[in-house]
Amino acid sequence: SFQLAQTGRVFIQSDGSLLIRMATVDDSGMYACRIASVGSTPEIERFRLQVEVPITIFPTPAKIVVQPGMNAFLHCQAYGNPRPRVAWSRDGYDVSRDPRFSVYPNGTLIIQRTLEQDMGSYLCVANNGVSNPAQRIVMLQLRESLRASIEQVEERKREGETLYLTCSGFGYPTPSITWEKNGLPLTSDQRIKIQGGSLRVINLALEDTGTYTCIVMNDEEKVEDTVSIQVTPFDLLPSTCVDSASKVKCSLIVAARLCGHTRYSRPCCESCQREKTRIMQQSSTILG
Template sequence: MLKNLSVSGDYTFHLFRPSLPFRKLSHQTPAITAISPEQIRDIGSSVTLNCTIENASRYAVSWAKRHRDQPSDSVALTFRTQLTINDPRFEVNETMNGTTMIYSLTINKIEATDMGTYECQVIISFQQKNTSTVNLLVKHPPVISLSETTTSVNVAEGLPTQLSCAASGYPLPTISWTREYNAIMPHGGHSYRGKVLKLDKAHREDRGTYYCIADNGVGKPDKKMVSLEVEFPPRITAPRPKVAQAIDYDVELECKVEAYPAPAIVWYRNGATLTSNSHYRITNIATAFEITNSVVRVITIDKDSYGDYYCNATNKMGHDVARINLFESVLPILSPNASSK
């Protein structure tokens, strides 16, 4: 209560409320709201990958490329507007529109090695980041992988085997098989489509050169040669199982040996091995497709020269023998390989 007031007049009173404590506004967490869809490009062209980020102005942003073999690992390409790789084909740019940032990575003169997964990153803290990815697919011709493609196969006749072929490229190449000289394939026809050519039972007729062909419609197909060797025991044929010639003339006895591995060929007569000497001259000539022509030339025939001669061939798979009979003729048989003393 006021007492003894002696001052008169009009007074104005103001009521003041204490100020509220200042509250610091927190920054909103950044978020990637959009990223470019999957991109498909030709070698030598350009591409721009865009990443749209809200509230990113106070945070570090970057582009990285994931490792193909270890997707959890990546290689940094940019940090804000700086490149972290030494490659003039790459460009980085950021455009702000209010709180929205468009963070762009441009790749010029695209190469096949640029194909992969690119990651837009917003680094919030040491242990936290927001990410989004986009795939860049680069059209490039097929390349057959030497490490994943058969080069040669040896198999015993009658056993199963297979020829394998793998190739990279985009679009993914198709693999087909053909044989040298357009020969018939083991399963019939002149070609087979598939990465693996399986043979349930290898036959000697299957041996030879095969071609793996990879094609994806970009550039030229890639082609690699694959050799298939089938091991089999000797098979002997005698073109002339009976041969006539007159005394005092020479004559040639011949056998054809088909075998793989190459066989040891021996001629016999009366249980004895023949060797090249004054009476005999033996030659072995290897030709294509594992065929050997073996010839024994009987020099200056006499009465004791007539009879049976045996051509014997042996390899690790087995052996075979053929008999050739030499008999006397009244008149000499003249041929380019026959002569008189």
């Protein structure tokens, strides 16, 4: 303790009262008035001064966006005198009871390993028991940028073959997956089968040539990936081809007239090409 002296803000009045102008938090504390006269015991009167500062909450973003599974930090830094304490709740429930939730001394709420059910509004209330409580609402939203990826596939196909395309869509909120060909929507029919990210086209025809697009989208974002497919005529065989199957098997395939099917013509490319040439020459002879 120390004896007060008159300053520009502190005045000792003639009636013994103490006047403090423009009081600040630093002026808070215990004050003692001592009255003494000659030959008598001094009398001391003590007073506690508490300078109240209204509670305010430092402005921070009202919405926090994080990826699912990441930690979220919701800020609520409060000022005031006496120093306020911060409590967080959601729908009237004290979130600090959850082991994944904790409140730092500075008022920040930490949510570890965020889950889908953590999304929503959180109420921060700062109170010191003296001033009017202050509060603010912080919204937590989970979001992960979308990605679309079509698995690598052979882009040249033959008539009659089957095309398989698989597209993976990643992100949050969970996206939907649709398909387009040359900018027009694709739907399932007798030859086309679509199940989410899976696209199958059987018995390919020349008109199936084009650009296939996988569209991954949700309410907030849209991304896509594309692949170009070229369907070549069945009779357009490579200029140089060699049988990979045995001569006996290829002879049987030719005799059974199965060269029109890719499954059989591919391993017997040379034999089927030779048979096709023979038939064309025979036809030319007859016509001639």
